[in-house]
Amino acid sequence: MTTTAPQLRKPRGKKRGGVLGNTGLYLATGVAAFLFLVPFYLLVRNALSTDAEITGEHWKFFPTHLQWGNVSDLFDDTSVDFARSMWNSLVVAVSMTVGILLICSLAGYALARIPYKHSNKIFYVVLGTLMVPTAVTFVPSFVLVSSLGWVDTYRGLIIPGLFSGFTCFLFRQYFLGFPKELEEAARVDGLGYWGAYWKVVVPNSLNFFAAIATITFISGWNAFLWPLVIGQDPGAWTVQVALSSYMTNQTVVFHQIFMATAISILPLVFVFLFLQRWLVQGIAQTGIKG
Incomplete structure (x- = not known):
């Protein structure tokens, strides 16, 4: 052995x-x-x-x-009402965030869940709007807003930006991956599409909604060109327009520019720090992967 x-x-x-x-x-x-x-x-x-x-x-x-x-010195400056501009930016950013979340989420849910023979065609039209440069629609939008008398008003600053084709696309992609079993259980309980959306889909999609809200708020707060054209009166200036007024061809007030900039980014820092984990999780759930 x-x-x-x-x-x-x-x-x-x-x-x-x-x-x-x-x-x-x-x-x-x-x-x-x-x-x-x-x-x-x-x-x-x-x-x-x-x-x-x-x-x-x-x-x-x-x-x-x-x-x-x-x-x-910044807030006592009579030439620029910086506190008013901060308030205007807050109103515009919050209103746009709430409006886009409601309108685009409803549109995305309808395109993803409600059976309709022309839903794909409508979706392609929405995607087609992403290919149109902003410069092409800028002048017609201003003419329309001006004819409605919305210059120097919150309506002119907010309403034209309440729909985003890209955000609608993101919501549709997310809802396509949402578990249908939860919605079917809601329909067994007698809920329609609106009830299923409001009582089942939204409460179980807060991470994604928070991510879109963060991106939308930052975009609305940082908007410059459209508020510059619509907010012609100093009382209607947003914070980005007010910042540009501290630097002119004649004078440059350095300490006011830097102080105003430091104060103006504080809301963005707070929003990002509070919602950053939802921002990463929400983007990962859009369906745009590898």
């Missing part, structure tokens, strides 16, 4: 590049974070400096004396 000697396994060596790979990853992440934070540092630093410190030859990491009075 013969026995075979047990074979000794060679000890596994450490994977090459394990430590070096992690170090490189951390280094790359650190560099990316540094590059991302530099503009914010410059913004805060210049917002709390005097014009002489901003444009001076000798650079200081931070001003010797923080100029908190720049905040009062």
